[in-house]
Amino acid sequence: MNYIKKEVKQGISLHNINTNKFKTNLYAVFLATPLNRENVTKNALLTAVLRRGTKNIKSQDLISKKLEEMYGASFDCGIEKTGDNQIIKFYLETINEAFLPEKDELDKKCIELLFDIILNPLVENDGFKPEYVESEKEKLKQIIEGKIDNKRAYSFERCIEEMFKNEPYGLYKFGYVEDLDKITPQNLYEHYQELIKKCKIDIFVSGNLKENDMNSLIENNAEIKRLEARAPEYIENKENSDKIPVRKENIVEEKMQVGQGNLVIGLSSNSQIENEKFVMSVYNAILGGGANSKLFQNVREKNSLAYTAGSTFRRQKNTIFIRCGIEIENYQKALDTIKEQIEDIKNGKFTEDDIENAKKLIIASVKGISSEQDTEITYYYGQELSDTFTTIEDYVTKINNVTKENIEEVAKEIWINTVYFLRD
Numbered sequence: 001m002n003y004i005k006k007e008v009k010q011g012i013s014l015h016n017i018n019t020n021k022f023k024t025n026l027y028a029v030f031l032a033t034p035l036n037r038e039n040v041t042k043n044a045l046l047t048a049v050l051r052r053g054t055k056n057i058k059s060q061d062l063i064s065k066k067l068e069e070m071y072g073a074s075f076d077c078g079i080e081k082t083g084d085n086q087i088i089k090f091y092l093e094t095i096n097e098a099f100l101p102e103k104d105e106l107d108k109k110c111i112e113l114l115f116d117i118i119l120n121p122l123v124e125n126d127g128f129k130p131e132y133v134e135s136e137k138e139k140l141k142q143i144i145e146g147k148i149d150n151k152r153a154y155s156f157e158r159c160i161e162e163m164f165k166n167e168p169y170g171l172y173k174f175g176y177v178e179d180l181d182k183i184t185p186q187n188l189y190e191h192y193q194e195l196i197k198k199c200k201i202d203i204f205v206s207g208n209l210k211e212n213d214m215n216s217l218i219e220n221n222a223e224i225k226r227l228e229a230r231a232p233e234y235i236e237n238k239e240n241s242d243k244i245p246v247r248k249e250n251i252v253e254e255k256m257q258v259g260q261g262n263l264v265i266g267l268s269s270n271s272q273i274e275n276e277k278f279v280m281s282v283y284n285a286i287l288g289g290g291a292n293s294k295l296f297q298n299v300r301e302k303n304s305l306a307y308t309a310g311s312t313f314r315r316q317k318n319t320i321f322i323r324c325g326i327e328i329e330n331y332q333k334a335l336d337t338i339k340e341q342i343e344d345i346k347n348g349k350f351t352e353d354d355i356e357n358a359k360k361l362i363i364a365s366v367k368g369i370s371s372e373q374d375t376e377i378t379y380y381y382g383q384e385l386s387d388t389f390t391t392i393e394d395y396v397t398k399i400n401n402v403t404k405e406n407i408e409e410v411a412k413e414i415w416i417n418t419v420y421f422l423r424d
Contacts (some may be wrong), residue, residue, distance in 0.1 A: 003380060006215065010201070010234035014218055017206040017376055025096050025107065025207030026373040028116050030381055031088040032200040032234040035168035037083065041140075041175025042080045042087050042183060042191045048136040049188065051077050053122040053129065063117070069345050070109055071095050075350035081173040082385060083316030088199075090118055091374070096208050119196065128192075137180050143295070144177050148256075150294070150319070151422060155262035157322060159420035162252045163266040168235075171319055198367045200232035202384055206373045213302035237316040237386040252419045254267040260307065261331060262422040263385050265322040265338060271413035277315045278398040279406045283414070284313040284320050285358030286350055286407070287341060293343040294350070299324060305334040316386070320414070333408030335419065346411040359399055 004016045033043065053059045055065055067073045073094035078088040081361045092114045097106050148154050157172060164170030195259050205214055218224060246378055247268075273279055287313025288295035299309040305327040314321065326334045344350065383389050390398070 010229035015204045017348035027092045028204040029090045041179040052132040083169040084235040104223045115223040163418040198233045200234040261328040263324040264420045266418040267320040268417040
C-alpha cells in the first residue's frame with residue numbers, strides 16, 4: 001500500500017501517496033463546500049483572486065518568478081463540481097529533491113508557497129485587492145457567457161441543469177453573471193474567511209516521499225497551525241443515496257443556430273443492489289462505453305444516425321448520460337434506437353462477450369490511474385468524499401465479480417429521466 005491518510009486536525013486530512021514512478025512531487029489541496037446558489041459564483045471567483053497575490057508575494061508576476069526560482073515549479077488552481085460539493089483545487093508540481101544538483105529544501109519552499117497562496121491572501125481595507133477582484137470578475141463573466149460557444153459541452157450542462165433543477169447538482173460550477181455585480185472585495189473576503197473556517201480540507205502529496213519529513217513540514221507550517229479544527233461542512237457522496245422515486249420522462253428542446261443536433265439523455269437509477277457503482281460501471285460500458293458498445297455499434301455504425309454516440313457514468317449522482325451528435329432530421333429515429341438499446345439490456349439481450357469487453361475497458365482505465373500523479377490523487381480524493389476506501393486492486397476485483405444477473409437487476413431499475421435536444 002503506497003497510500004497513507006493522517007488527520008492533521010478535525011476536518012483537515014493529509015494524504016501521502018508514496019511512489020518512485022515519477023521525477024516530480026505533486027502537492028494538491030482541495031477545499032470542499034456544499035454547492036448552493038448563494039456562494040457558487042463567489043467560490044469560482046475566489047479561486048481566481050487567490051492566485052493573483054499573497055501578503056508576502058503581492059502579484060501574479062512575483063509568484064511566477066518565485067516558481068521559476070524553484071527549478072521551474074508549476075502552479076494551477078480551479079473549480080470543480082463533485083456530487084453536491086463545489087471543490088476549490090490548488091496544485092503545485094516540482095522536481096523531486098533527489099534529482100537536484102544540491103540540497104535546497106525544495107519541499108519546504110513548495111509547501112510554504114502553496115499555503116501562502118491559499119491561506120495568506122493579499123488584503124486591503126478588509127477586502128481583497130479591488131483591482132484583482134474587478135479584473136477576475138470580468139474574466140469569469142467571459143467564461144460563463146462563453147459556455148454557449150461549445151455546443152456539445154453546453155448541451156451536456158443544460159441536460160444536467162434540467163435533470164437536477166432546484167437541486168445543488170444542477171448549478172453551473174462557474175456560477176452566474178447576474179450574481180457577479182453583487183460581489184465586492186469586502187463580501188468576497190468575508191465569504192473566504194467563513195469558507196476556510198468550515199470547509200473540508202484535504203492535502204495530498206504524491207512522489208518519492210520521506211513520509212515523516214513531509215508530515216512534519218506540513219503540520220508545522222505556520223498557516224496550517226493557524227487553522228482551526230472543524231466539523232467540516234460538505235456533502236458525503238454515499239452509494240445508494242439521493243434516489244429519485246418518481247419515474248417521469250422530461251423532454252426539453254432548445255433551438256439555436258447549430259450545424260448539427262446535440263442529443264443528451266440522462267438516465268436515473270433506483271437500484272439498491274450491493275456494489276451498485278461497479279455494476280453500473282459495467283452496464284454503462286456495455287451501453288455506450290467504447291467502440292464495442294451498443295450505442296456505438298447500433299446508433300452510429302449500423303444505422304448511421306450519429307456522428308458520435310456514447311455514455312458516461314457519474315457515480316456521485318448514480319446517473320448515466322448518453323451523448324450523441326446527430327443530423328436534426330434523425331432525432332426521432334436516433335432516440336427510438338437508443339431506447340431499444342436500453343430495453344435490450346433490461347431484457348438480457350447482451351452476451352458474455354459484451355460483458356468481457358466492458359470489463360476490459362474499465363480495468364484498462366483503472367490500471368492506468370497510477371500512471372499519472374494527478375489522476376491518482378483524484379481517485380483517492382473521490383474515495384475520501386464518499387467515505388469509502390477501495391484500492392485499485394480491489395476495484396479491479398469488484399469489476400471482475402459483476403455478473404450478467406447483476407447487470408440485468410440494475411438495468412430493470414434504470415429509466416430515462418431527461419431528454420435534452422439542441423437543434424436549429
